[in-house]
Amino acid sequence: xxxxxxxxxxxxxxxxxxxxxxxxxxxxxxxxxxxxxxxxxxxxxxxxxxxxxxxxxxxxxxxxxxxxxxxxxxxxxxxxxxxxxxxxxxxxxxxxxxxxxxxxxxxxxxxxxxxxxxxxxxxxxxxxxxxxxxxxxxxxxxxxxxxxxxxxxxxxxxxxxxxxxxxxxxxxxxxxxxxxxxxxxxxxxxxxxxxxxxxxxxxxxxxxxxxxxxxxxxxxxxxxxxxxxxxxxxxx
Numbered sequence: 001x002x003x004x005x006x007x008x009x010x011x012x013x014x015x016x017x018x019x020x021x022x023x024x025x026x027x028x029x030x031x032x033x034x035x036x037x038x039x040x041x042x043x044x045x046x047x048x049x050x051x052x053x054x055x056x057x058x059x060x061x062x063x064x065x066x067x068x069x070x071x072x073x074x075x076x077x078x079x080x081x082x083x084x085x086x087x088x089x090x091x092x093x094x095x096x097x098x099x100x101x102x103x104x105x106x107x108x109x110x111x112x113x114x115x116x117x118x119x120x121x122x123x124x125x126x127x128x129x130x131x132x133x134x135x136x137x138x139x140x141x142x143x144x145x146x147x148x149x150x151x152x153x154x155x156x157x158x159x160x161x162x163x164x165x166x167x168x169x170x171x172x173x174x175x176x177x178x179x180x181x182x183x184x185x186x187x188x189x190x191x192x193x194x195x196x197x198x199x200x201x202x203x204x205x206x207x208x209x210x211x212x213x214x215x216x217x218x219x220x221x222x223x224x225x226x227x228x229x230x231x232x233x234x235x236x
Contacts, residue, residue: 054110
């Protein structure tokens with residue numbers, strides 16, 4: 001991670017980052033916002049690991065796809081630091097120095113080039129979150145999106161175990177992140193922390209869990225209402 005220390009350098013670099021995402025119209029300049037560091041990380045997408053350019057600010061984390069020579073970027077994604085949590089991950093043969101970034105809308109794995117770089121990223125993010133906590137701007141009781149299991153990790157539907165083919169395609173349940181076939185993911189549901197307005201694909205197990213929960217919410221066996229706080233806080 002390349003760190004910036006001068007306020008003047010920060011303001012200039014933030015303007016450069018905004019221009020590098022042109023013509024997306026990305027607005028990053030804000031009062032008291034500092035660019036803490038930047039660097040290339042590998043991000044686990046649905047099908048493979050991809051290089052992304054990450055920018056850590058004092059209150060947000062931004063990443064984008066690299067277009068030309070690490071100078072031009074597209075498809076910026078912005079995550080408020082008061083809405084994310086980090087989870088350390090073990091090394092695997094195809095993915096070392098990785099950790100999980102969780103947010104209400106999206107969760108994903110990232111991998112650094114070394115253990116030192118991984119620790120630097122995680123420590124800087126946590127330091128920024130600690131500063132936000134002192135300012136009392138962290139969001140309590142957030143529900144985080146499940147990270148998607150990569151396509152290559154599942155040769156069969158993780159619900160009915162039917163083998164995937166060119167016609168029996170892979171899909172992802174937005175509630176549990178499992179790789180499932182179309183037959184096992186015909187259900188749709190509103191997931192408030194991801195998109196409160198658009199019904200999203202869910203697998204048959206999560207659909208059944210939702211129906212069971214809604215049945216309990218409608219009333220118990222004696223017809224009385226059941227307070228949602230009496231139910232388990234986990235629906236996934």
